[in-house]
Amino acid sequence: MESSFNEKQEKETDILETNPSASGAGEKASVRGGALRRFFLGLGLGVLIVLVLAAVIFGVGIYRFGWSGEIVSKITKVAPYPAAIVNWNMVRYSDYVDDVETLKTFFASQGEELGAAAPDEKEMKTQVLDRLINNELSYQLAKKYGIKISDEDLDGEVKKIVDQSESQESVEQALKEQYGWGIEEFKEKVLKPFLVQQKLQEAISKDEALNQEAKKKAEDVLAQIQKGEKSFEDLAKEYSEDTSAEDGGDLSYFGKGTMVPEFETAAFSLGVGETSGLVLTEYGYHIIKVTEQIKDDNGEVTEVRASHILIKTKSLDDFLKEETAKAKIWRCVKF
Numbered sequence: 001m002e003s004s005f006n007e008k009q010e011k012e013t014d015i016l017e018t019n020p021s022a023s024g025a026g027e028k029a030s031v032r033g034g035a036l037r038r039f040f041l042g043l044g045l046g047v048l049i050v051l052v053l054a055a056v057i058f059g060v061g062i063y064r065f066g067w068s069g070e071i072v073s074k075i076t077k078v079a080p081y082p083a084a085i086v087n088w089n090m091v092r093y094s095d096y097v098d099d100v101e102t103l104k105t106f107f108a109s110q111g112e113e114l115g116a117a118a119p120d121e122k123e124m125k126t127q128v129l130d131r132l133i134n135n136e137l138s139y140q141l142a143k144k145y146g147i148k149i150s151d152e153d154l155d156g157e158v159k160k161i162v163d164q165s166e167s168q169e170s171v172e173q174a175l176k177e178q179y180g181w182g183i184e185e186f187k188e189k190v191l192k193p194f195l196v197q198q199k200l201q202e203a204i205s206k207d208e209a210l211n212q213e214a215k216k217k218a219e220d221v222l223a224q225i226q227k228g229e230k231s232f233e234d235l236a237k238e239y240s241e242d243t244s245a246e247d248g249g250d251l252s253y254f255g256k257g258t259m260v261p262e263f264e265t266a267a268f269s270l271g272v273g274e275t276s277g278l279v280l281t282e283y284g285y286h287i288i289k290v291t292e293q294i295k296d297d298n299g300e301v302t303e304v305r306a307s308h309i310l311i312k313t314k315s316l317d318d319f320l321k322e323e324t325a326k327a328k329i330w331r332c333v334k335f
C-alpha cells in the first residue's frame with residue numbers, strides 16, 4: 001500500500017514538472033485570489049470611509065445647522081447621535097427632535113387659546129433639552145435609591161386619567177390631537193418620568209443623611225410644645241413652613257383618603273387635644289394636633305379637624321439642582 005501511494009505522488013510530481021501549464025494554473029489561481037481579497041478589502045474600506053464622512057456631514061447638519069424633520073428623526077432613531085451627555089449616559093437626539101415636534105404640535109393644536117404663553121422656537125428647544133436632561137438625571141438617582149416603575153404602575157396612572165374622562169377613547173383622541181401620541185408614548189414620555197420623580201421625592205424625604213438639619217429643627221419645636229411655654233398655634237405661626245402657618249397650622253376638617261397615608265394614620269389615631277410626635281411624610285416632618293372629631297352613629301371617627309406644624313425636608317427641585325451642579329453634563333445641541 002505504501003509503495004503504491006509513493007508511486008502516485010511521484011507521478012503527480014512528474015506531471016507538474018513536465019507540464020508547466022499545470023503549475024502555472026496554480027500560481028494564477030493564487031494571484032487571482034489575492035487580487036479578489038485586495039478588491040474586497042479596498043471596497044470595504046471605501047464603504048467605511050463613505051459612512052464615516054456621511055456621519056460627520058450629518059452631524060454637522062444637525063448640530064450646526066439644526067436640521068430637523070421626519071428624515072432626521074428616522075436616521076437618529078437608528079444612529080446614536082446624542083443631544084446631551086449626562087454622567088456619560090446619552091440623551092438621544094431622536095428623543096430631543098421628537099419632543100420638539102410634539103411641543104410644536106401641542107401649541108398648534110391650541111390655536112390662539114394660549115396667546116402669548118406659547119414660547120418661541122429657541123425657548124421651546126431649551127425647555128425640551130432641559131427636561132430630557134432632568135429626566136435622565138432623575139433616572140440615574142432613582143437607580144441609586146432602588147426605585148423601579150412597573151407596567152402596573154403606569155397602567156394605574158392611565159386608569160386614573162381615564163376614570164376622570166369620558167372614556168379611554170376620548171383620552172386617546174385627545175393625546176393624538178394635542179401631541180400626536182398614542183397611549184404607550186404617553187406612558188414613556190410623561191407618566192414614567194412623573195412617577196420616577198414622585199417616588200424619588202418620597203425617597204429623599206426619608207433619607208436622614210440629607211435631612212439632618214430639618215429633623216433637628218422639628219425635634220426642637222416638638223420639645224417646645226412639650227414644655228408648654230408657647231401655644232401650638234403660636235409655634236405654628238413661628239416655625240411652620242406650610243401655608244397654613246398664618247392660621248396657626250389649622251387644616252380644618254378632613255376625612256379618610258384626603259391626606260397622605262402617614263399623616264392620616266397619625267391624625268386618626270389621636271384623641272381631641274392630643275399632639276403627635278414627629279410624623280415623616282414626603283413633604284417633611286409634621287407635628288399634628290387634633291382639635292375636633294366627627295363620629296358616625298357607631299362612634300367611629302369619620303372626620304377630624306387638625307392643626308400641624310411642618311418642617312420641610314429637602315425638596316426634589318432643590319435636590320436635583322444640587323445633583324445637576326455636581327453632574328458631568330455636556331449639551332451637544334446649540335440654539
